[in-house]
Amino acid sequence: MNNDEQDRDTYREFTEAVNMKPGELSKWLETEESQHVGWRRKGKQSGETVGHESGRKIVDLLRRKRAELSAADVKHMRKVVGYVHRHMAQRPSGDVRDTKWRYSLMNWGHDPLKAPLPPPGGPSRRALERHGAPPRSRRGPSR
Numbered sequence: 182m183n184n185d186e187q188d189r190d191t192y193r194e195f196t197e198a199v200n201m202k203p204g205e206l207s208k209w210l211e212t213e214e215s216q217h218v219g220w221r222r223k224g225k226q227s228g229e230t231v232g233h234e235s236g237r238k239i240v241d242l243l244r245r246k247r248a249e250l251s252a253a254d255v256k257h258m259r260k261v262v263g264y265v266h267r268h269m270a271q272r273p274s275g276d277v278r279d280t281k282w283r284y285s286l287m288n289w290g291h292d293p294l295k296a297p298l299p300p301p302g303g304p305s306r307r308a309l310e311r312h313g314a315p316p317r318s319r320r321g322p323s324r
Contacts, residue, residue, distance in 0.1 A: 188255050192247055195258035198265040199290035203243040206290055210236045218284040232288035235261065239290040265291045 201209065209215050210233060219230030238257055242250070250258075268286055277283045277293060286293055 188250075191255050191258050191262070192250075194262045195242075198262045199239060199243065200295045201287065201290050201292055203240045206236060206243070206287075207240050209287055210240070214284050215288055218281045219288060230288070232264075232285055235264075236288045236290060243290075261289055264289050269293065 199206075215236070216230075216233060219232035221228060221230050235257070239261060242254055242258065245254075265286065268282070268289075269291075271282070272293065273280065273282055283293055
């Protein structure tokens with residue numbers, strides 16, 4: 182797989198993992214809940230958390246065209262996809278509406294209360310929204 186194909190795959194995975202719109206994420210990042218969750222860099226007791234900083238970068242990435250993205254932007258997109266997938270796998274039981282787990286994911290552009298991520302290798306969320314899920318008879322074994 183060449184770099185163009187990898188970047189295209191990364192872009193697709195990023196747009197599937199980030200389910201918040203730029204304005205929505207920007208508004209969220211202004212809230213107190215957003216600013217009080219997450220990990221702070223070593224040696225910094227105050228200041229912005231890593232996730233909050235990432236959220237600001239995500240807003241910028243969402244507002245740019247794919248052709249304008251740099252190698253550093255694509256690298257950050259991979260980081261976002263990895264974070265969202267790892268933390269979705271750690272979903273706590275019960276109502277997650279007002280949890281640090283959800284707030285942290287939202288800082289990274291993913292609100293877990295919205296539609297779930299499609300299975301890896303399956304149709305994209307946008308394709309599912311456009312066409313709906315395929316009939317059960319045409320779905321794979323894990324869908």
